[in-house]
Amino acid sequence: xxxxxxxxxxxxxxxxxxxxxxxxxxxxxxxxxxxxxxxxxxxxxxxxxxxxxxxxxxxxxxxxxxxxxxxxxxxxxxxxxxxxxxxxxxxxxxxxxxxxxxxxxxxxxxxxxxxxxxxxxxxxxxxxxxxxxxxxxxxxxxxxxxxxxxxxxxxxxxxxxxxxxxxxxxxxxxxxxxxxxxxxxxxxxxxxxxxxxxxxxxxxxxxxxxxxxxxxxxxxxxxxxxxxxxxxxxxxxxxxxxxxxxxxxxxxxxxxxxxxxxxxxxxxxxxxxxxxxxxxxxxxxxxxxxxxxxxxxxxxxxxxxxxxxxxxxxxxxxxxxxxxxxxxxxxxxxxxxxxxxxxxxxxxxxxxxxxxxxxxxxxxxxxxxxxxxxxxxxxxxxxxxxxxxxxxxxxxxxxxxxxxxxxxxxxxxxxxxxxxxxxxxxxxxxxxxxxx
Amino acid sequence: xxxxxxxxxxxxxxxxxxxxxxxxxxxxxxxxxxxxxxxxxxxxxxxxxxxxxxxxxxxxxxxxxxxxxxxxxxxxxxxxxxxxxxxxxxxxxxxxxxxxxxxxxxxxxxxxxxxxxxxxxxxxxxxxxxxxxxxxxxxxxxxxxxxxxxxxxxxxxxxxxxxxxxxxxxxxxxxxxxxxxxxxxxxxxxxxxxxxxxxxxxxxxxxxxxxxxxxxxxxxxxxxxxxxxxxxxxxxxxxxxxxxxxxxxxxxxxxxxxxxxxxxxxxxxxxxxxxxxxxxxxxxxxxxxxxxxxxxxxxxxxxxxxxxxxxxxxxxxxxxxxxxxxxxxxxxxxxxxxxxxxxxxxxxxxxxxxxxxxxxxxxxxxxxxxxxxxxxxxxxxxxxxxxxxxxxxxxxxxxxxxxxxxxxxxxxxxxxxxxxxxxxxxx
Numbered sequence: 049x050x051x052x053x054x055x056x057x058x059x060x061x062x063x064x065x066x067x068x069x070x071x072x073x074x075x076x077x078x079x080x081x082x083x084x085x086x087x088x089x090x091x092x093x094x095x096x097x098x099x100x101x102x103x104x105x106x107x108x109x110x111x112x113x114x115x116x117x118x119x120x121x122x123x124x125x126x127x128x129x130x131x132x133x134x135x136x137x138x139x140x141x142x143x144x145x146x147x148x149x150x151x152x153x154x155x156x157x158x159x160x161x162x163x164x165x166x167x168x169x170x171x172x173x174x175x176x177x178x179x180x181x182x183x184x185x186x187x188x189x190x191x192x193x194x195x196x197x198x199x200x201x202x203x204x205x206x207x208x209x210x211x212x213x214x215x216x217x218x219x220x221x222x223x224x225x226x227x228x229x230x231x232x233x234x235x236x237x238x239x240x241x242x243x244x245x246x247x248x249x250x251x252x253x254x255x256x257x258x259x260x261x262x263x264x265x266x267x268x269x270x271x272x273x274x275x276x277x278x279x280x281x282x283x284x285x286x287x288x289x290x291x292x293x294x295x296x297x298x299x300x301x302x303x304x305x306x307x308x309x310x311x312x313x314x315x316x317x318x319x320x321x322x323x324x325x326x327x328x329x330x331x332x333x334x335x336x337x338x339x340x341x342x343x344x345x346x347x348x349x350x351x352x353x354x355x356x357x358x359x360x361x362x363x364x365x366x367x368x369x370x371x372x373x374x375x376x377x378x379x380x381x382x383x384x385x386x387x388x389x390x391x392x393x394x395x396x397x398x399x400x401x402x403x404x405x406x407x408x409x410x411x412x413x414x415x416x417x418x419x420x421x422x423x424x425x426x427x428x429x430x431x432x433x434x435x436x437x438x439x440x441x442x443x444x445x446x447x448x449x450x451x452x453x454x455x456x457x458x459x460x461x462x463x464x465x466x467x468x469x470x471x472x473x474x475x476x477x478x479x480x481x482x483x484x
Numbered sequence: 485x486x487x488x489x490x491x492x493x494x495x496x497x498x499x500x501x502x503x504x505x506x507x508x509x510x511x512x513x514x515x516x517x518x519x520x521x522x523x524x525x526x527x528x529x530x531x532x533x534x535x536x537x538x539x540x541x542x543x544x545x546x547x548x549x550x551x552x553x554x555x556x557x558x559x560x561x562x563x564x565x566x567x568x569x570x571x572x573x574x575x576x577x578x579x580x581x582x583x584x585x586x587x588x589x590x591x592x593x594x595x596x597x598x599x600x601x602x603x604x605x606x607x608x609x610x611x612x613x614x615x616x617x618x619x620x621x622x623x624x625x626x627x628x629x630x631x632x633x634x635x636x637x638x639x640x641x642x643x644x645x646x647x648x649x650x651x652x653x654x655x656x657x658x659x660x661x662x663x664x665x666x667x668x669x670x671x672x673x674x675x676x677x678x679x680x681x682x683x684x685x686x687x688x689x690x691x692x693x694x695x696x697x698x699x700x701x702x703x704x705x706x707x708x709x710x711x712x713x714x715x716x717x718x719x720x721x722x723x724x725x726x727x728x729x730x731x732x733x734x735x736x737x738x739x740x741x742x743x744x745x746x747x748x749x750x751x752x753x754x755x756x757x758x759x760x761x762x763x764x765x766x767x768x769x770x771x772x773x774x775x776x777x778x779x780x781x782x783x784x785x786x787x788x789x790x791x792x793x794x795x796x797x798x799x800x801x802x803x804x805x806x807x808x809x810x811x812x813x814x815x816x817x818x819x820x821x822x823x824x825x826x827x828x829x830x831x832x833x834x835x836x837x838x839x840x841x842x843x844x845x846x847x848x849x850x851x852x853x854x855x856x857x858x859x860x861x862x863x864x865x866x867x868x869x870x871x872x873x874x875x876x877x878x879x880x881x882x883x884x885x886x887x888x889x890x891x892x893x894x895x896x897x898x899x900x901x902x903x904x905x906x907x908x909x910x911x
Binding site for chain 2: 137138139143146147150151152154155280281282283285286372443
C-alpha cells in the first residue's frame with residue numbers, strides 16, 4: 049500500500065490508553081499465568097517448607113509421615129472450598145469475609161493474615177540468606193540485594209516476567225524424591241509410619257507437628273488459590289476442571305514434601321545430624337548429588353525463597369485493600385494507593401531487616417514462623433468453612449453434610465493442636481509444669 | 485429532593501439500638517432496616533424495621549415505617565405499643581440495609597469506580613413522610629468508627645456519595661425479586677464499564693450487562709464485553725441466559741466473538757453458536773478454526789470486498805447503502821474465486837472519477853503487503869508496524885480470508901500493561 053499513514057493517529061479509540069482490551073484490574077496479572085496447582089506446589093515447598101520438612105525428618109525420622117497424609121487430606125478439603133467459593137461467587141476471599149462478617153471480623157482476619165504473611169516473608173528472606181551463605185556470600189550482602197530487587201520488580205509490576213525462572217529453580221525440590229530412593233530407606237518402616245500414627249505429648253514433638261501443619265496449609269495459599277480462580281474467569285459451570293487442578297496440585301506438592309521427610313529421615317536422622325544450618329539440611333541431597341548436594345540445595349532454596357517472597361507481598365496488599373475498599377494495584381501511583389504501597393513496601397522492609405539481626409539462627413527462625421502460621425491458621429479456616437457452608441451464598445454448591453463434617457473436623461483438629469501447643473509451651477510452664 | 489441541612493443518621497450507629505414503644509418500654513432491638521428499591525425511587529424509602537424481641541433473640545418481627553415516631557442514635561421510638569409479632573419474612577422489592585447493602589460493593593457513577601459501602605446514611609423527610617436512604621459513606625473515618633474508635637473517627641474527614649449516583653446490584657439479594665434501573669451505568673464509557681466489571685466479578689458483571697442489553701440494546705452490551713479480556717468476558721457470558729448471550733455475541737466483532745467463544749467449554753460455545761443467527765455464527769466458526777497465535781487467529785473476516793468491474797460511482801452508492809463493518813478504510817477487490825486482485829483506499833475512492841472502474845484505480849495485489857493465514861501473529865504485527873500498515877489482508881491459497889487490523893496486531897506487541905512498562909520505561 050502506497051500511502052504512508054501515521055498509524056497511531058488513525059486507529060480507533062480503543063488502541064489509545066492501555067491497549068485494546070484493558071486487562072482486568074485484578075492482581076494476578078502481576079504474576080505470570082501459571083496453573084494455580086503448580087504455584088501451590090512451589091509455595092508448599094518454600095524456604096519454610098524445606099526447612100520444616102528437613103528438620104522433621106532429621107529429628108523424628110519417619111515418625112511424622114502419617115501426619116503428612118492427614119494434612120494432605122485437610123489441604124485438599126481447604127483448597128477445594130476456596131476454589132469453589134471463587135468459582136461460584138466470582139469474588140476473592142477477603143471480599144467475602146468483609147461482605148458476610150462485617151468490618152470488625154474483617155479487621156481481625158486481615159490482621160491475622162498480615163502477621164502470618166509478614167512472618168512467612170521473613171522466613172523467605174532467611175531462606176535467601178541461608179542459600180547464599182552456602183555460596184559463601186554473607187547475608188548482609190545477599191538479603192539487602194534480594195529485598196531491593198524484589199521490591200523493584202513488584203512495584204513495577206514486572207515480577208510475573210521473572211517468576212518462571214525462580215519457579216524452575218524451586219522445582220529442584222523434586223530431586224528429593226530421587227534422593228529418598230537412592231538413600232535406600234527401610235521401606236517397611238516408612239510404610240508403617242505412614243499408616244500408623246505415632247503421637248508423643250511432649251512440647252518438641254507438638255511444635256514440629258504444628259509447624260508441619262502451618263507450613264503445608266500456608267494461610268496465603270487460600271487467598272492465592274481463590275483469587276486465581278476468580279481472575280482466570282472460572283465459573284460455577286466449569287468448576288469441575290478446576291477441582292481436578294486443585295487436587296493434583298496438592299497431591300504433587302505434598303508428595304515432594306513427603307519425600308523430603310523420607311530423604312532426610314533416611315540420611316540425617318540415622319547419622320544423628322540435627323538441622324542447625326542450611327549445610328546440614330543440604331546433606332540429605334548427598335545420595336543424588338554427592339559433592340554437589342550443597343550447590344543443588346542452595347539453588348533450589350534460593351528459587352523457592354525468592355518466588356514466595358515476591359508472591360507474598362502481592363498476596364497480602366491486594367486482599368487487604370480489596371476488603372477495605374482502598375485503591376490497589378501498580379497501575380495506580382503511590383499518591384493514589386498509599387496503603388497498598390505502604391503494606392507491601394513495609395512487609396519487604398521489615399522482613400529483610402529482621403533477617404539481618406546479627407546472630408539470629410536462620411533455621412530456628414523459620415520453624416518459629418511456621419508455628420505462628422499454624423497457630424493463626426484456625427482463624428482463617430473458621431471463616432472459610434463458614435463461608436463454604438453458607439447456602440444463601442453458594443446455593444447448590446454449598447458444603448454437603450459429609451464434606452461439612454470433614455471441613456469442621458479439619459478446623460477443629462488444627463484449632464485443638466494450636467491450643468494444646470499454647471497450653472503446653474506457655475500456660476503450663478507458668479504453673480511450673482514441664483512436659484517432655 | 486433531599487436538602488443538605490437535614491439531620492444525617494448513620495446506619496451503623498442505629499443498628500442494634502433498642503426499640504421503645506410509645507410508653508417508653510423497650511420492646512426489642514433493631515437488627516436491620518428494610519428499604520423499598522424500585523425503578524421509580526431515586527432515594528429508597530425506609531419500609532420498616534426488623535426487630536428482635538427482648539429475651540427471644542432468634543425471633544424477628546417487622547415494624548412498619550408508619551409506626552415509627554423517631555429514629556436517633558439512642559434508639560427507635562414508636563407511636564404505638566401494639567405490634568404484630570408475626571415472624572418477619574422478606575417480600576419482593578425489599579432490601580435489608582445491614583445485610584444486603586452494608587459492606588457490599590457498588591458502582592460510583594461519577595467517580596467511575598467500584599466502591600465498598602462502609603456505612604449507609606439516612607435522612608428524615610419533612611412533614612412526617614418517613615426516612616430515606618441518602619447515600620453511602622466510603623471514607624476511612626466510617627471504618628474507624630465501626631471498629632469502635634469513635635473519638636478517632638470524629639476528627640477524620642467523611643466522604644459520602646449520594647445514592648442517586650451509585651448503582652446497586654439486584655444479585656446481592658438473590659432471595660427476593662428486585663426490579664432496578666441500570667440507566668445510570670449507560671452514561672459511562674464502555675471502557676470504564678469494562679474495568680468496573682473486572683472489579684465486581686462475573687456475577688454482578690453478567691447482571692449489569694444483561695440489564696443494559698435489555699434497556700439500551702445489545703450493541704452497548706457487546707461493546708462492554710469487547711472491553712473485557714476474553715477470560716472474564718467468557719465468565720460473564722456463561723453467567724447469562726444462552727439466548728441473551730447469543731444476541732449480544734452477534735453484535736460483537738467476529739474476531740472478538742471468536743476469541744471469547746474459544747475461552748468457553750466447547751459444548752457451551754456450541755449452544756451459543758446454535759442460538760445465533762446462521763450467518764453470524766458461520767463467520768465466527770470460520771475464525772474459530774485458526775490457531776490462536778497465527779494471522780488467522782487475530783484477523784477478522786468482516787471487511788469490504790467489491791468486484792473490479794464496478795465503477796467508482798456505483799461503488800460509492802453501494803457503500804452508502806450498505807451495513808458497514810468496523811474497518812472501512814480499504815476496499816478489497818476480489819474476482820469470482822475470492823482471489824485478491826488489489827486494494828482501493830477510501831481516500832483513493834473519494835478522489836477518483838465516477839466513471840473509472842475499481843480495477844483501474846486499485847493498487848494491484850502484487851504491491852500490497854499480505855500475510856499467509858498460518859503466519860505467526862507476532863511476525864504479522866511486526867511487519868505492520870514496520871511499514872505503517874492500517875490493515876493487512878490475510879490469504880489462504882491466494883484467496884482473501886480476512887484482514888488483520890492495527891489494534892489486533894498491536895495487542896501482540898504490547899499484550900498488557902505490565903509488559904508495556906517493562907519495555908517502555910516509566911508509566
